[in-house]
Amino acid sequence: MKRNFLTIIIGAVLIVIFALLLFVFQVRLSEVAVVTTFGKPVRDLTAPGAYFKWPWPVQKVYKFDQRVQNFEDKYSENLTADNNNLLTSVYVGWKISDAATFFPKFAGGSVPAAQRMLESMLRSAKSAVIGKHTLSEFVNADPKDLHFDAIENEIEQSVQAQLETNNCGIQLDFLGFKKIGLPESITQAVFARMTSDRQILINKYTYEGEAEAQKIKSAADRQASEVVNNAVADATRIRGEGEAEAAKVLPVFQQNPELANFLLRIDALQQSLNQRSTLIFDERTPPFDLFTGIPTSSPAKTIEHE
Amino acid sequence: MERNAAKNGLVNLIAAAMIFVAAFVVTGYARSLAGQLASVLLGLAALVAFVSWFQMRLEENERLEKLEIDELSKTKDGSTLFKAKDSEVFPASRARAQFEKFFVPGFGVLLFLLEAGGAWLLWHWISKSTTVIAPERAMPALALFAIFALLLFLFGRFSVTIARLENHRLLRPGASFILLGAYICFATALGIAGVKAEFPQADYYVAKVLCVLLGLMAAEILITLLLEIYRPRMKGKISRPIYDSRLVGLLGQPESLFTTAAQTIDYQFGFNVSETWFFQLLKRNLLVLLLAQFAVLILSTCVVFVDAGEQAVVERFGKPVAGGVLSPGAHFKLPWPADRVYQYRTEQIQTFDVGYIPDAQTENEKTILWSVAHAKEENFLVGNREAVTIKNEDADTNDTLKAPPVSLITVSIPVQFQINDVMAWAYNNADPTNLLQDLATRAVVHYLAGVDLNSVMSQARLEAAQTLRDQIQSAADTRKLGVKILFVGLQDIHPPVKVAGDYEKVVGAEQTKLATILGARAAAIATNALADALAFTTTNIADATRQRLEVQALARAALFTNQIPAFEAAPSVYRQRAYFQTFAAATANARKYILLVTNTDDVVIFDLEDKIREDLLNLNVPNNSSP
Numbered sequence: 011m012k013r014n015f016l017t018i019i020i021g022a023v024l025i026v027i028f029a030l031l032l033f034v035f036q037v038r039l040s041e042v043a044v045v046t047t048f049g050k051p052v053r054d055l056t057a058p059g060a061y062f063k064w065p066w067p068v069q070k071v072y073k074f075d076q077r078v079q080n081f082e083d084k085y086s087e088n089l090t091a092d093n094n095n096l097l098t099s100v101y102v103g104w105k106i107s108d109a110a111t112f113f114p115k116f117a118g119g120s121v122p123a124a125q126r127m128l129e130s131m132l133r134s135a136k137s138a139v140i141g142k143h144t145l146s147e148f149v150n151a152d153p154k155d156l157h158f159d160a161i162e163n164e165i166e167q168s169v170q171a172q173l174e175t176n177n178c179g180i181q182l183d184f185l186g187f188k189k190i191g192l193p194e195s196i197t198q199a200v201f202a203r204m205t206s207d208r209q210i211l212i213n214k215y216t217y218e219g220e221a222e223a224q225k226i227k228s229a230a231d232r233q234a235s236e237v238v239n240n241a242v243a244d245a246t247r248i249r250g251e252g253e254a255e256a257a258k259v260l261p262v263f264q265q266n267p268e269l270a271n272f273l274l275r276i277d278a279l280q281q282s283l284n285q286r287s288t289l290i291f292d293e294r295t296p297p298f299d300l301f302t303g304i305p306t307s308s309p310a311k312t313i314e315h316e
Numbered sequence: 317m318e319r320n321a322a323k324n325g326l327v328n329l330i331a332a333a334m335i336f337v338a339a340f341v342v343t344g345y346a347r348s349l350a351g352q353l354a355s356v357l358l359g360l361a362a363l364v365a366f367v368s369w370f371q372m373r374l375e376e377n378e379r380l381e382k383l384e385i386d387e388l389s390k391t392k393d394g395s396t397l398f399k400a401k402d403s404e405v406f407p408a409s410r411a412r413a414q415f416e417k418f419f420v421p422g423f424g425v426l427l428f429l430l431e432a433g434g435a436w437l438l439w440h441w442i443s444k445s446t447t448v449i450a451p452e453r454a455m456p457a458l459a460l461f462a463i464f465a466l467l468l469f470l471f472g473r474f475s476v477t478i479a480r481l482e483n484h485r486l487l488r489p490g491a492s493f494i495l496l497g498a499y500i501c502f503a504t505a506l507g508i509a510g511v512k513a514e515f516p517q518a519d520y521y522v523a524k525v526l527c528v529l530l531g532l533m534a535a536e537i538l539i540t541l542l543l544e545i546y547r548p549r550m551k552g553k554i555s556r557p558i559y560d561s562r563l564v565g566l567l568g569q570p571e572s573l574f575t576t577a578a579q580t581i582d583y584q585f586g587f588n589v590s591e592t593w594f595f596q597l598l599k600r601n602l603l604v605l606l607l608a609q610f611a612v613l614i615l616s617t618c619v620v621f622v623d624a625g626e627q628a629v630v631e632r633f634g635k636p637v638a639g640g641v642l643s644p645g646a647h648f649k650l651p652w653p654a655d656r657v658y659q660y661r662t663e664q665i666q667t668f669d670v671g672y673i674p675d676a677q678t679e680n681e682k683t684i685l686w687s688v689a690h691a692k693e694e695n696f697l698v699g700n701r702e703a704v705t706i707k708n709e710d711a712d713t714n715d716t717l718k719a720p721p722v723s724l725i726t727v728s729i730p731v732q733f734q735i736n737d738v739m740a741w742a743y744n745n746a747d748p749t750n751l752l753q754d755l756a757t758r759a760v761v762h763y764l765a766g767v768d769l770n771s772v773m774s775q776a777r778l779e780a781a782q783t784l785r786d787q788i789q790s791a792a793d794t795r796k797l798g799v800k801i802l803f804v805g806l807q808d809i810h811p812p813v814k815v816a817g818d819y820e821k822v823v824g825a826e827q828t829k830l831a832t833i834l835g836a837r838a839a840a841i842a843t844n845a846l847a848d849a850l851a852f853t854t855t856n857i858a859d860a861t862r863q864r865l866e867v868q869a870l871a872r873a874a875l876f877t878n879q880i881p882a883f884e885a886a887p888s889v890y891r892q893r894a895y896f897q898t899f900a901a902a903t904a905n906a907r908k909y910i911l912l913v914t915n916t917d918d919v920v921i922f923d924l925e926d927k928i929r930e931d932l933l934n935l936n937v938p939n940n941s942s943p
Contacts, residue, residue: 027653036633036634036653038634038635039634040742041634058633058634059633059634059635077743078751079746080745080746080754082754101758145721146721149697149698149721149765151699151701151767151769151771153766156765156766158765158766159762186758187762188757188758189694191695191696191697192697192722197695197724200722201724204815204818205815205818208815208818209818211822212818212821212822214825216825218829219828219829219831219832220832222836223832223833224836226833226836226837226840227836229840230840230841230844233840233844234846237844237847237848237850237851238847240851241850241851241852241853241855244851244854244855244858245854245857246858247858248858248859248861248862249861252861252862252863252866253862253865255862255866256866256868259873262877265876266880266884269883273876276895279898279899283902283903283906286906287906288909289906289908289909290908290910290922292910292912293910293911293912296896297896301912302912
């Protein structure tokens with residue numbers, strides 16, 4: 011009996027739980043719900059809490075996330091006002107502002123279907139707005155020429171206007187560029203230009219260095235030449251002084267000019283024969299004239315003395 | 317009574333075969349995926365019913381044969397007839413034994429192949445199939461499958477009841493299959509009803525479930541075949557046919573769970589385990605135990621443990637409980653589904669990366685170079701002040717070379733954050749982590765679009781990290797994310813890998829410039845020093861010359877003064893002596909030719925040209941121009 015009582019209690023609790031699951035549903039703070047009776051929307055609930063419903067198939071509850079949802083569109087190519095191809099990707103934050111309106115617009119309140127619609131609106135608005143602006147308004151080192159925020163606002167307003175016209179129960183909360191870039195072929199061209207930029211600097215530094223070096227060397231050469239020339243001039247002057255000083259003893263030689271003249275000639279002869287010389291003498295040149303005065307058994311024609 | 321078993325088997329076979337054909341036709345008509353599966357399972361039911369009926373016939377023949385032999389043995393006891401071999405005397409018995417020994421295992425293998433192959437093929441076919449049930453054909457198909465379910469249920473229940481009688485065990489496989497077929501037809505009808513009620517996937521899901529069931533049946537028969545090898549065989553013990561699926565029996569008769577379990581255990585262990593007190597206790601109190609377990613499960617949801625570094629939000633019927641943010645530790649709450657808890661990592665520092673995806677292969681490298689990709693890097697557009705206009709200085713006009721005011725740059729920016737308001741994090745945005753990454757990426761794109769490439773890589777780099785941090789924090793606050801940006805690191809910022817080498821060459825050129833200038837300075841120093849030395853040398857040589865001239869002049873004067881008396885004493889001898897002394901000394905190293913002329917008409921020719929040494933003439937000079 012005791013065991014049956016326990017079984018009944020547990021069974022009753024389970025039945026209550028299953029009944030709650032069948033007849034009661036919860037709406038979280040982050041959710042909004044639409045209740046349909048045989049397919050017809052009869053209530054939309056935005057406040058969190060527990061609510062009663064008739065079990066399926068009489069009533070059905072559709073719950074939606076009422077928080078801001080975000081998605082990113084495709085990285086797509088558009089033409090700017092100055093005919094530059096620009097790749098952009100935009101992220102969007104949106105939320106269901108009116109579940110009762112949202113629910114019938116998309117099959118079963120399909121969020122992916124809503125995102126698809128929003129994405130098509132976004133791409134259309136994005137293309138239109140990008141076509142009105144030049145590339146330099148997207149990217150510019152000069153802040154006053156950069157219109158990044160303004161372009162985002164234009165796209166956002168365009169999408170918001172379309173949403174209001176369609177009355178989809180969707181509200182666009184924010185929008186921003188997540189990626190901007192250039193197509194591959196243009197990217198390669200930009201790389202080539204960046205390389206050329208660098209080549210300018212490379213040449214600048216290389217030839218500036220060589221020019222500077224050349225200047226330094228020529229200045230040094232000039233300075234060296236100046237120093238050497240001065241030295242040579244000094245040396246000439248000094249040698250002149252020496253010669254002048256030496257000339258002072260010339261009167262001594264005047265005592266016997268004949269001897270002085272002879273000695274000078276002797277000196278000149280000695281100095282002139284200092285180098286490797288070839289001398290040709292005949293038999294009359296002293297002391298070789300001795301060869302003619304000495305009797306021999308067979309007269310020699312030529313004697314070469316090495 | 318015995319004859320009724322075979323008749324019932326035949327009825328089962330005819331019913332299963334007819335309903336199989338009918339279900340196949342209806343499935344083709346309605347294009348129901350679940351109907352395809354139901355047809356296959358009904359086909360298997362017909363096959364099993366046929367084999368079990370055939371085996372019943374063999375047993376029946378054996379029984380009749382035994383009766384005839386018994387009758388004959390009473391009248392002709394001791395005749396030679398009964399001394400013959402068993403195979404000759406009991407052909408029906410032998411046929412039955414051969415059937416059970418060879419055909420039944422073979423049929424088990426065939427059944428496994430059909431079930432496993434069917435499950436595999438149908439699963440893939442269903443996954444790729446785009447077939448949908450035509451709405452106008454749904455109702456007739458629904459009605460017909462419901463009728464099939466009813467008919468099969470009636471046949472199945474009747475046969476299952478009959479199968480419990482003695483010697484009717486072979487009715488059970490077909491009966492169980494037929495009863496399962498009834499439930500499958502009912503499930504198929506439900507799937508079609510779901511499609512009719514605008515749940516187009518209902519038929520698909522029922523088909524998937526039936527595929528899984530077919531796969532489980534295949535697995536079960538495979539296990540049975542393997543166990544059959546090791547099954548202890550006892551003489552006189554009647555074995556259960558391999559094709560008699562316990563799973564099918566259980567699904568067809570859920571109440572027989574315990575019976576099946578007991579039979580299985582008894583069969584495998586070889587003694588009556590099901591008769592033990594524990595098994596009986598379990599059988600009597602199973603419902604209570606299951607309920608108690610469920611109750612414990614519900615009670616266990618009254619306690620929640622929040623890990624270190626986390627916070628949890630408690631919702632009661634979907635509404636956050638006042639002050640319901642739980643800190644780490646154990647907490648009590650109302651049981652599920654009244655209270656629900658959602659946990660978040662609040663204390664933990666979370667990180668994501670902007671501009672690159674870390675690459676496991678290059679992550680462990682010790683050196684990071686601009687010219688080598690160290691992650692999957694993304695190129696960002698960046699302003700380029702220098703390239704906007706370049707004046708063409710060579711031209712007379714004011715033409716300028718216009719270039720797009722953009723360059724490309726690669727950045728690696730890790731962002732670290734912490735959740736500081738768990739309620740804002742949980743309830744304001746559906747995917748806050750992804751949104752924060754979007755906001756951070758946008759901040760980086762925006763920042764780089766408005767700065768100069770060279771500036772951001774050099775002097776603006778320090779302030780860039782702080783600016784980005786402020787901008788990301790501001791964007792997160794505006795979107796009410798409830799996070800605190802702890803760190804934004806501009807850990808790597810450089811030109812894309814493809815042009816990074818050229819940037820390095822610029823630095824190289826700058827260094828080369830300095831080197832060239834320094835080299836010139838060194839050369840200038842050498843030149844000036846050598847010039848100074850040369851000047852010094854020249855001056856000193858001149859000084860020495862002057863000194864030599866002066867000294868020699870004085871010495872010569874002194875010498876001359878002393879030579880005068882000698883000369884005056886013997887002018888001719890002195891002169892000769894001086895001449896010959898000087899001559900001998902001066903011509904000592906000279907080459908001398910002395911002509912002793914005897915015939916003045918002779919012409920003597922001297923070749924005084926310097927001779928080049930012979931070894932130099934014989935030197936072979938290599939010819940570089942030759943190939």
